Amino acid sequence: xxxxxxxxxxxxxxxxxxxxxxxxxxxxxxxxxxxxxxxxxxxxxxxxxxxxxxxxxxxxxxxxxxxxxxxxxxxxxxxxxxxxxxxxxxxxxxxxxxxxxxxxxxxxxxxxxxxxxxxxxxxxxxxxxxxxxx
Numbered sequence: 001x002x003x004x005x006x007x008x009x010x011x012x013x014x015x016x017x018x019x020x021x022x023x024x025x026x027x028x029x030x031x032x033x034x035x036x037x038x039x040x041x042x043x044x045x046x047x048x049x050x051x052x053x054x055x056x057x058x059x060x061x062x063x064x065x066x067x068x069x070x071x072x073x074x075x076x077x078x079x080x081x082x083x084x085x086x087x088x089x090x091x092x093x094x095x096x097x098x099x100x101x102x103x104x105x106x107x108x109x110x111x112x113x114x115x116x117x118x119x120x121x122x123x124x125x126x127x128x129x130x131x132x133x134x
Contacts, residue, residue, distance in 0.1 A: 021072075054111075
């Protein structure tokens with residue numbers, strides 16, 4: 001389905017003693033990809049929260065195939081897996097400068113009404129923007 005791509009460098013503070021990107025940082029990398037995916041669609045996550053909808057991660061699965069190291073320029077591809085309902089699923093691929101696939105991942109997030117703290121349908125404007133992409 002709909003994909004977006006960002007690039008970023010592994011910062012020194014994100015590495016372990018061996019200069020490898022610490023595995024715990026990958027969740028933040030994936031978040032950067034999701035936020036940019038929304039932005040590319042024309043949706044601000046900040047504004048979504050301001051209107052009372054949040055998107056917590058309820059499932060995260062990462063496969064580390066090869067290591068990223070300090071100062072590597074990485075490319076992260078974020079792809080919507082299917083049309084969102086109460087949940088939204090993304091898949092991810094992270095490549096290095098040599099176009100080697102380093103990491104694959106999947107996340108599931110749920111739309112939550114911040115007033116009731118219960119799952120809700122996606123905002124209408126999000127679904128409308130997705131429909132325009134097809």
